[in-house]
Amino acid sequence: MLKDKTIVVGVCGGIAAYKAAELIRLLVARGARVRVMMTRNAAEFITPLTLQTLSLNPVATETFSLTQESEIGHIRVADSADAIVIAPATANVIAKAAYGLADDLVTTVLLAAQCPLAFAPAMNVHMYAHPAVIENLDKLRTRGATIIEPGAGALACGYEGKGRLVDPAVIVDEVERMLAPHDLAGERILITAGPTQEPIDPVRFVSNRSTGKMGFAIARAAWRRGAAVRLVAGPSAIATPHGVERIDTVAAADLLSATSRNFPWCSSLIMAAAVADFRPKNPAPHKLKKNSAGMVLDLAPITDELPRLAAKKAGRILIGFAAETQDLEVNALDKLRRKKLDLIVGNDVSRADAGFAVDTNIVTMLSADGRVETTPKLLKDEVADVILDRLVAIRTARSKSRPTPLRSTHEA
Structure with missing residues (x-):
């Protein structure tokens, strides 16, 4: 369903960043061309080389880079995308996106994007329930972004509750829905x-x-x-x-x-x-017994x-x-x-x-x-x-x- 579509995956700095590898693998398996961009903190959790290997494309990590800008420039990343999904989306990047800040590659691309956007939040249960995070997610929804709700359960921080990055397969389903014709809307x-x-x-x-x-x-x-x-x-x-x-x-x-x-x-x-x-x-x-x-x-x-x-x-x-x-x-x-x-x-x-x-x-x-x-x-x-x-x-x-x-x- 994603054949020949270009999906840009933005990976933020959180413990759930390792799940981006499975997300990228699934997107490629569905036929998508996957471009990956990472925040600096994301590279502390999973290496760009891993995501480059899975996506079959160079990974962008810097807004302005002499080695990357000519082939991946941040505007070109935004222009090439059929959809952009931020997974995991941290509270920090969600806040920046909500208020239009653009101080790194991921947020700069988000500000330049003209395609459907999806955010898959992942954070501590109390952070996710904070009024500021709720308000920021509502701002993004109002602008047309898809918010892929996190799951509930045991979190890496030791707490129980809502805040786990949803299964990567669900994120892929949501991306497919974003790009599909909604000719059955209302049915x-x-x-x-x-x-x-x-x-x-x-x-x-x-x-x-x-x-x-x-x-x-x-x-x-x-x-x-x-x-x-x-x-x-x-x-x-x-x-x-x-x-x-x-x-x-x-x-x-x-x-x-x-x-x-x-x-x-x-x-x-x-x-x-x-x-x-x-x-x-x-x-x-009762169970019937076998007889000759x-x-x-x-x-x-x-x-x-x-x-x-x-x-x-x-x-x-x-x-x-x-x-x-x-x-x-x-x-x-x-x-x-x-x-x-x-x-x-x-x-x-x-x-x-x-x-x-x-x-x-x-x-x-x-x-x-x-x-x-x-x-x-x-x-x-x-x-x-x-x-x-x-x-x-x-x-x-x-x-x-x-x-x-x-x-x-x-x-x-």
Whole structure:
């Protein structure tokens, strides 16, 4: 998502400066060109050589340097940046930025910058709670800067509380969001993801091969593009995407109930979960013992909630998924029509390079207006954006014919 973007990382003098190495590594891994600038005190905590090695570019440490100015000049650093992130941002640099002081390289670049800015504070809990720091952060927010809130826990100074530099992966997510088109701003997207587990007894269950990777990727992408996102997740080991509200469920009944409760809140529903079609009719209260006679499992159908929700869709956009092993387009089209969806995303889960438990996918999207589109093999993060592009297109087409926006009928 950051391919060919130039991200300038400003490292300040605090114990959390060592985490800048991981931040830079992650940015480079996402395809960004990374330029690093450091305060003099930052170089006491981590060497410029370390950050130069990770960023693959020279590190700027002086405002005016005969050896650096010709190739990295502070104005050129500011002009070249698509985004600037200060991590860790100390109370000192936050104060200087808030009041427009420019007495070193980092603050001079900040004053010259014309791109989005982000600050990731890291300091003692009492410093972070000080009215002056709070006021300075508010000043920066008012000017449009993104403040990436620190985490809470044990601090290097020995105190417990809020002030730890947030995980570098979260900083990368915030940078991606800063640079992404916010074409989903105002959307409230409810997404389901993952498998369900239908109990046979307290130990065993009936489930499927879904891991939730596709649904989680959609949630990440939707938040990045400006939407408010709620994720109803079946059992999954995937970490909750930053900025996303997660609702954990286990069985199909739990997932469908949570979806129904949150449906009035949403403006769009994306049903990416692999919900079971059947459940054991009479789950045993205790662990079933193995015997030579074998066992016959009596299964009962699970009521599909989507048609009922479709009947109450109002102006909502409904997107479903169809995991198939044959006749993909035929089966997906049937599901699109039966469930009165706006779009269905079908994929052949019999392929080794698409479907369950892999990072890539190939999908065929069929829309209610008859449009059919098949993607090449893409990363699921890329497929997520393709799906959301279609959601935006549907919303845009509707707004042209019906300009009144959907209002939430319930604040869940």
